[in-house]
Amino acid sequence: MSKAESLRGELSLQVENVGGISRTSVTLSEGVSVLEGRNATNRTSFLQALMAAMGSDQYTLKGDAAEGRVELSLGDTVVERRFERRNGTVTATGSGYLDDPETADLFAFLLEENEARRAVARGENLHELLTRPIDTAEIEAEIELRQAEKRDIDDRLSSIAEREPELVELERRKRELESAIGERRERLDELAAEIDRADGDLSAGRESTAAIEERLSELKEHRSQLEDIRFQLETLRETIASLESEREEKQDRRAVLADRPGTDLDALRSDLADLRERQRTVTAQMNELQSVVQFNEEMLTGTDNEIAAVLADDDHDERDGPVTDQLLEDESSVTCWTCGSRVAREDIEETLDRLRSFRQEKLAERESIRDRIDETTERIAEAEASEDERESLEDRLAEIDVQLDAKRARIEELEETRETLHEEIEALEAAVEEEQSSDYDEILALHREANRVELELDQKEDELATAESEIEELESLLDDRAELEARRDQLVEELDELRNRIDRLEENAVEEFNDHMAEILDILGYENIARIWIERKERETEQGRRKVEETVFELHIVRESESGGAYEGTVETLSESEREVVGLVVALAGYLVHELYESVPVMLLDSLEAIDSDRIAKLVAYFAEYPEFLVVALLPEDADAVDVDKRTITEI
Numbered sequence: 001m002s003k004a005e006s007l008r009g010e011l012s013l014q015v016e017n018v019g020g021i022s023r024t025s026v027t028l029s030e031g032v033s034v035l036e037g038r039n040a041t042n043r044t045s046f047l048q049a050l051m052a053a054m055g056s057d058q059y060t061l062k063g064d065a066a067e068g069r070v071e072l073s074l075g076d077t078v079v080e081r082r083f084e085r086r087n088g089t090v091t092a093t094g095s096g097y098l099d100d101p102e103t104a105d106l107f108a109f110l111l112e113e114n115e116a117r118r119a120v121a122r123g124e125n126l127h128e129l130l131t132r133p134i135d136t137a138e139i140e141a142e143i144e145l146r147q148a149e150k151r152d153i154d155d156r157l158s159s160i161a162e163r164e165p166e167l168v169e170l171e172r173r174k175r176e177l178e179s180a181i182g183e184r185r186e187r188l189d190e191l192a193a194e195i196d197r198a199d200g201d202l203s204a205g206r207e208s209t210a211a212i213e214e215r216l217s218e219l220k221e222h223r224s225q226l227e228d229i230r231f232q233l234e235t236l237r238e239t240i241a242s243l244e245s246e247r248e249e250k251q252d253r254r255a256v257l258a259d260r261p262g263t264d265l266d267a268l269r270s271d272l273a274d275l276r277e278r279q280r281t282v283t284a285q286m287n288e289l290q291s292v293v294q295f296n297e298e299m300l301t302g303t304d305n306e307i308a309a310v311l312a313d314d315d316h317d318e319r320d321g322p323v324t325d326q327l328l329e330d331e332s333s334v335t336c337w338t339c340g341s342r343v344a345r346e347d348i349e350e351t352l353d354r355l356r357s358f359r360q361e362k363l364a365e366r367e368s369i370r371d372r373i374d375e376t377t378e379r380i381a382e383a384e385a386s387e388d389e390r391e392s393l394e395d396r397l398a399e400i401d402v403q404l405d406a407k408r409a410r411i412e413e414l415e416e417t418r419e420t421l422h423e424e425i426e427a428l429e430a431a432v433e434e435e436q437s438s439d440y441d442e443i444l445a446l447h448r449e450a451n452r453v454e455l456e457l458d459q460k461e462d463e464l465a466t467a468e469s470e471i472e473e474l475e476s477l478l479d480d481r482a483e484l485e486a487r488r489d490q491l492v493e494e495l496d497e498l499r500n501r502i503d504r505l506e507e508n509a510v511e512e513f514n515d516h517m518a519e520i521l522d523i524l525g526y527e528n529i530a531r532i533w534i535e536r537k538e539r540e541t542e543q544g545r546r547k548v549e550e551t552v553f554e555l556h557i558v559r560e561s562e563s564g565g566a567y568e569g570t571v572e573t574l575s576e577s578e579r580e581v582v583g584l585v586v587a588l589a590g591y592l593v594h595e596l597y598e599s600v601p602v603m604l605l606d607s608l609e610a611i612d613s614d615r616i617a618k619l620v621a622y623f624a625e626y627p628e629f630l631v632v633a634l635l636p637e638d639a640d641a642v643d644v645d646k647r648t649i650t651e652i
Contacts, residue, residue: 009075011602011629013053017068018083019045019060019291024652032624032646033631036639042652043633044111044294047604050631051109052081054602055096057283058105060291061085072097074601089284103133104600107590108627112607113290113359116590117583123571126534126553126586130509133594134502143498150491153484160477160484167474170467177464184457191450215432222425223455229418231462236407236414243407247400254393263383272376279369282362289359296352505593506551510534513589520585520622524615526578530566531558555582576610584619591626603627608634613641620644 011028015021020042035043045060052059053072061068061083068083074097081094098104106116106129119129336343514533521529535554540547557569571579584605590596591603603623608616616634621644624630632642639648 012073013046013050014069014071015046015049016070017062017065018049018052018070019062020295021045021049021652022062022065026649026652028629028631029647030628031630032620032642032644033629034620034639034642034646034648035631035633035652036636036648036650037633037652038635039297044606046652047109047111047606047631047633050602050604051101051105051111052083052092053079053096054104054109054600055098055101056105056109057092057101058109058111058287058290059083060287060294061090063291063295089281090287091280091284098600103590103594104596106132107587107594108596108600108603110584110587110603110605114583114587116587117580120555120571120583120586121579126513126555127506127536127551129586130513130553130590130593131502131506133590134505139498139501143495146491146495146498150488150495153488153491156477157481157484157488160481163474164478167471167478170471170474174464174467174471177460177467181457181460181464184453184460187453188450188457191446191453194446215428219425219428219432220454222421222428224458226418226421226425227455227459229414229421233411233414233418236411240404240407240411243400243404247397247404250393250397250400254390254397257386257390257393263379263386265380265383265387268376268380268383272373272380275369275373275376279366279373282366282369286359286362286366289355289362293352293355293359296348296355506536506553509589509593510536510553512592513585516588517582517585520581520619523618523622524581526581528560528562529557529578530560532556532582533558577612577615580608580610581615581619584623588623588626597626597628601628603630605630605632608632608638613638617641617643 009030012025013028014025016023020040024042024046026046035046037043048059049070050072053070066085069080071078071080077097079095079097081092081096083090083092106114110117116129119126333342333344336348517532521532533556535556537552537554538549539552541550555571557571557574558566559569559573560566574582591600603626605620605623608619611619616638620630620632620642624644634642
């Protein structure tokens with residue numbers, strides 16, 4: 001069950017000192033809630049408060065308040081955020097309902113300055129907007145992990161394929177060794193019988209025979225020790241060669257890291273802290289600007305009569321007639337709500353345009369800061385990884401040096417022992433030669449032959465054990481091959497899915513927009529618009545000195561002439577109402593493509609005045625199918641036209 005599906009019921013919101021609201025508590029029912037009222041009735045402020053409770057930073061603190069708060073209750077979830085103004089900057093504490101509200105800001109919180117709505121009017125590339133929530137870095141990291149695992153499996157499968165012919169040779173070698181071992185055991189049995197026979201013939205010289213046998217036994221033991229030493233020396237030298245090879249690789253890697261430009265981690269961390277502080281400052285400035293713009297827009301639309309009376313009080317004696325009549329004397333001018341004088345409406349509108357433009361500059365600055373934060377964070381991660389790798393290399397190189405010293409020392413000990421054994425063997429052979437007589441020639445030769453066969457038997461048995469171990473290892477590898485091949489096939493499918501994920505999302509975004517745009521145009525019945533659709537295209541752009549391919553979503557507007565012919569239009573040819581509808585459909589496409597209905601149960605609509613009442617009603621009915629809670633701010637005449645099942649809220 002999705003998160004949204006588990007939250008059926010009511011949403012309660014308590015607000016203190018947000019926007020123009022001093023204090024309010026509102027409960028919304030599932031479905032459509034219409035905030036009905038004229039301008040300056042805190043409808044937009046309530047929507048901003050709801051956004052703030054969901055986690056968005058697009059809110060404003062009441063102008064005359066130092067503190068504010070919002071509390072949201074939805075199902076079993078209760079969240080609270082508090083706001084405080086210090087030195088002209090508003091900071092927030094507490095967590096909103098959403099861990100990451102950025103995607104909801106784009107596609108669910110559709111107030112007047114919503115980026116998705118404005119992108120159409122500004123003629124921006126809708127591809128960047130609709131694909132922004134895709135974490136391409138995470139997808140690339142997942143691809144790299146799977147590629148690394150696939151490379152490892154490929155290496156293991158290649159090793160198995162290369163070693164598979166060894167199994168036949170090892171089986172042959174095993175049979176040969178088993179045969180050789182059997183022959184030598186038979187020979188030892190024969191030699192033992194011959195020694196017993198010869199020993200019986202020499203019963204008269206038992207004491208001399210015992211002395212020779214003792215020395216022959218010592219010779220056998222010494223030769224066995226020499227064989228062990230030979231094997232140990234061979235193993236140690238192979239280990240030393242492997243360690244020296246590893247040390248060379250580690251030293252080369254250390255040299256590569258040493259050649260990289262140095263990175264001051266402390267400076268980077270300080271830069272990151274500064275960037276985050278600047279981001280908070282810019283966000284606060286944007287919120288303040290939005291509050292100023294919103295207040296002035298509402299005042300410009302229709303100044304409250306009581307406020308107008310206060311503004312006109314200073315020069316009341318100099319003017320005749322009621323205050324309302326005075327305000328209506330000149331539609332091209334209004335009473336300034338800061339100084340009370342009459343000013344040209346176009347002057348205020350020009351000032352508002354500058355403020356809106358300045359807010360857009362701040363928005364662009366915040367996006368730039370976000371990019372720099374991401375870049376700095378990545379540089380810190382890379383520097384920390386390099387530092388960790390350097391430390392790991394130094395530790396391993398030190399460990400290798402210790403191991404090499406220990407193994408070389410062991411080789412010296414074994415070589416000294418081997419030299420001593422050679423000397424002792426020569427002494428024993430000389431002693432046997434001195435003590436033996438012609439009577440002992442045969443038995444001495446038999447003992448020497450038995451000593452040689454026993455040494456060969458030991459060697460063959462060791463070789464057999466090694467061969468059997470290698471056969472077992474190879475058979476185990478061959479048993480694993482089917483599992484490795486199955487995992488490799490799975491990785492290939494996962495890599496294809498990851499590489500195609502962005503393509504599929506882009507295709508889905510285009511499909512969602514085109515389908516919903518066609519349905520809405522049919523429902524709303526705009527004259528002479530035959531079709532509005534997005535085409536996904538690749539185009540060549542320049543990045544520095546390089547030319548690269550980038551994906552764009554090209555918006556097409558097909559109009560119908562009076563004669564019935566079709567021709568291509570542009571965004572500029574759309575009416576304000578048509579542009580607003582297209583922007584809303586762009587947002588709806590993003591809402592559906594990124595499956596916000598799974599995690600964001602609230603969609604907000606505001607500033608729909610450019611669209612006529614009948615079409616607003618049809619849009620509300622259309623959008624109501626998707627979120628759990630659809631909250632719409634409407635003028636009274638527009639609210640009356642909405643005929644879906646709704647709850648109307650007239651006081652906030």
